[in-house]
Amino acid sequence: MNKLILKYLAISGLLVGTIFGILGAIPYIGGFALFCVLFLSAPFVMLLLIMAGKLDLTTPKDSIVNGALTGFFANITFSFAYSIVVALLYITTKFTTNYFLTAMIINSPVWLLIIIILFIGVLTATTNAFSGFLTYYIINLIRDLYEKKHADEDR
Numbered sequence: 001m002n003k004l005i006l007k008y009l010a011i012s013g014l015l016v017g018t019i020f021g022i023l024g025a026i027p028y029i030g031g032f033a034l035f036c037v038l039f040l041s042a043p044f045v046m047l048l049l050i051m052a053g054k055l056d057l058t059t060p061k062d063s064i065v066n067g068a069l070t071g072f073f074a075n076i077t078f079s080f081a082y083s084i085v086v087a088l089l090y091i092t093t094k095f096t097t098n099y100f101l102t103a104m105i106i107n108s109p110v111w112l113l114i115i116i117i118l119f120i121g122v123l124t125a126t127t128n129a130f131s132g133f134l135t136y137y138i139i140n141l142i143r144d145l146y147e148k149k150h151a152d153e154d155r
Contacts, residue, residue, distance in 0.1 A: 001065065008054050009066055012045040013073030020074070021081025025089060027097045033078075041074040042067035042128035043135040050139070057136050067132020068125040075124035079117040 017037060024033040036044075046066055049055035057063045083105045089095045096102040105113065 005049075005055060005066075006069070008049055009045065009069050010073050012049065013041065013070040014077045016041050016045060016070075017074035017077030017079075018081045021078040022085055024078065024082045025085040025097060030097060037071075037074050037078045038124055038127050039131050041124075042070040042132040045070045045074075046132060046135055057139060060133055060136055063132045063136035064129045067135070068129035070132070071128025072121045072125040074128070075121040076117065079120065083113065 020033040020037045020041070024030040024037075026033075046055060046057070046063070050057070055066070057066070086096065086098075086102050086105055090102050090106060
């Protein structure tokens with residue numbers, strides 16, 4: 001894999017995870033933000049990089065690896081940003097959107113939080129690998145339909 005593409009995927013995944021991590025602490029938006037990180041971060045980042053001309057999906061393997069890396073990076077920053085925001089909200093204003101998660105973040109040892117974040121990171125990498133795989137096939141389907149339509153117009 002090209003190191004430049006890996007850098008773009010990592011930075012984009014980290015930014016997406018941070019944005020959704022901050023949004024995750026908002027009531028009623030947190031569930032949607034978690035869903036986006038679990039399933040939609042890889043397609044979003046891959047489409048963004050394809051439109052910018054930085055990424056080209058040539059094989060299903062590329063899409064799976066790109067999706068897994070993006071999902072893992074997005075989950076790591078989502079978890080850290082969410083933990084920091086929730087801890088700050090609870091310490092300063094005693095406000096919490098989820099009592100169980102807030103108690104776990106505030107009272108658990110750091111090593112346990114890191115292990116949980118890494119475990120969920122593997123889960124997120126798996127789900128985003130699958131959604132990246134679907135993105136590859138949907139992009140190719142749209143590309144084939146577009147080429148078929150324009151091939152008929154040229155005749």
